[in-house]
Each structure stands twice: as C-alpha cells, then as structure tokens.
Amino acid sequence: MKLFIFLLLAITLFTTKALGYKQTALDTFLLMNICERCDLSHANFERANLSGADLLGANLREANLREANLREAKLVEVNFSRADLLGANLRSADLSITNLSGARLSLANLRGADLSMANLSGTDFSGADLRSANLLGAILKDTNFIGANLKNTRFDKEKFCRTKTSIGIMNPNCRD
Numbered sequence: 001m002k003l004f005i006f007l008l009l010a011i012t013l014f015t016t017k018a019l020g021y022k023q024t025a026l027d028t029f030l031l032m033n034i035c036e037r038c039d040l041s042h043a044n045f046e047r048a049n050l051s052g053a054d055l056l057g058a059n060l061r062e063a064n065l066r067e068a069n070l071r072e073a074k075l076v077e078v079n080f081s082r083a084d085l086l087g088a089n090l091r092s093a094d095l096s097i098t099n100l101s102g103a104r105l106s107l108a109n110l111r112g113a114d115l116s117m118a119n120l121s122g123t124d125f126s127g128a129d130l131r132s133a134n135l136l137g138a139i140l141k142d143t144n145f146i147g148a149n150l151k152n153t154r155f156d157k158e159k160f161c162r163t164k165t166s167i168g169i170m171n172p173n174c175r176d
Contacts, residue, residue, distance in 0.1 A: 020061070029053075041079075051089075141176070 020041035029035035034054045041061040051071040059079045067087040075095045082102040090105075092112045101121040108128045117137040127147040135155035144164045161174035 020059075029055075141174075 021039050021043050025035060025038040026040060026043060029038065029040065033050070033052065035058050036054060037057040039059045040063060041059045042063060043060065044064045045068045046064050046066045047068060049069045050073060051069045053070065053073040055073065055075050055078050057077040060083055061079050061081050063083045065083055065085045065088050068085070069089045070093050071089050071091045073090070073093045075093055075098055077097045079099045080103045081099050085103060085105045085108050087107045088105065089109045090113050091109050094114045095118055096114050096116045098115070098118045100123045101119050102123065104124045105128050106124050106126045110133050111129050111131045112133060114134045115138050116134050119139045120143045121139050121141040122143065124144045125148045126144050129149045130153045131149050132152045135153060138155065138159060140155065140159045140163045141161040146164050146166055160170035162172055163170040
C-alpha cells in the first residue's frame with residue numbers, strides 16, 4: 001500500500017513538473033479569468049472561452065490555444081513563445097510587448113489587436129486576419145504573413161527582416 005501511494009505521488013509530481021504549470025494556478029485562472037504573472041506553460045486551452053481574460057505577464061510558452069476565444073483579452077507582456085494559437089480569436093486583444101516568437105497564429109482572428117512592441121520573430125500568421133491591427137515597433141524577423149489580410153494594419157516597414165508576404169520576402173538581406 002505504501003509503495004502504491006509513493007508511486008502515485010511520484011507520478012503526480014512528475015506530471016506537474018512536465019506540464020510546466022501548477023494545477024492551483026490553472027484552477028484559479030479558470031475560476032476568476034485572471035492570472036497575472038502566473039505560469040501556464042504547456043497548458044491545454046484548446047477551444048476554451050477566455051474572452052476578456054487578464055493574463056498580464058503570464059507564461060503561456062508552448063501552450064495549446066487552438067481555436068481559443070481570447071477576444072478583448074489583456075495579454076500584455078505574455079510569453080506565448082512556440083504556443084499554438086491556430087484559428088484563435090484574438091480580436092481587439094491587447095498583445096503589446098508580448099513574446100510570440102515561433103508561435104503559430106495561422107488562420108487566427110487578430111482584427112484590431114494591439115501587437116505594438118511585440119516580438120514576432122519566426123511567428124506564423126499565414127491566412128490570419130490582421131485588419132486594422134497595430135504592429136508598430138514589433139520585431140518582424142522571419143515572420144510569415146503569406147495569405148494574411150493586412151488591410152489597414154499599422155507597422156514599421158523598416159522592421160521587416162526576411163519577412164514573408166504574399167508579394168515576396170521583404171528585406172531579404174537584412175542583418176540580424
């Protein structure tokens with residue numbers, strides 16, 4: 001019996017460590033829709049309704065947010081590096097100063113979103129809706145905008161560095 005309890009405890013601790021987040025942080029977030037500066041890395045929020053959530057400075061590194069609803073969410077300074085946001089709704093979300101490096105935002109709705117000063121290095125926005133989004137000051141190194149709707153999107157063209165668009169690669173010879 002003691003061996004069984006020990007193994008159960010060991011598996012629980014290992015699983016929590018492997019997931020990257022503590023269950024208490026996840027439970028609190030799901031209850032209150034607020035999780036400032038908390039660690040939710042590797043968490044699974046596929047198809048979750050997180051509209052209006054306050055995740056200021058949270059760690060969502062490598063999280064699964066496929067088709068999640070984050071409309072009007074406060075996502076300032078969030079670490080979304082290598083997160084999967086395929087088809088997510090981020091309409092009018094505040095993603096300023098956010099790290100989205102290596103994140104997948106294919107087919108995502110970012111209409112009217114604020115991505116100012118965000119790190120978008122290696123981010124995949126293929127087929128995304130970025131109409132009227134603010135990308136001023138964002139790092140656009142190796143970013144993929146092929147098939148994205150960029151109508152009325154604000155960005156600094158001089159920030160392009162090997163940035164892929166439907167009309168070709170912008171600034172292909174930039175220095176890192």
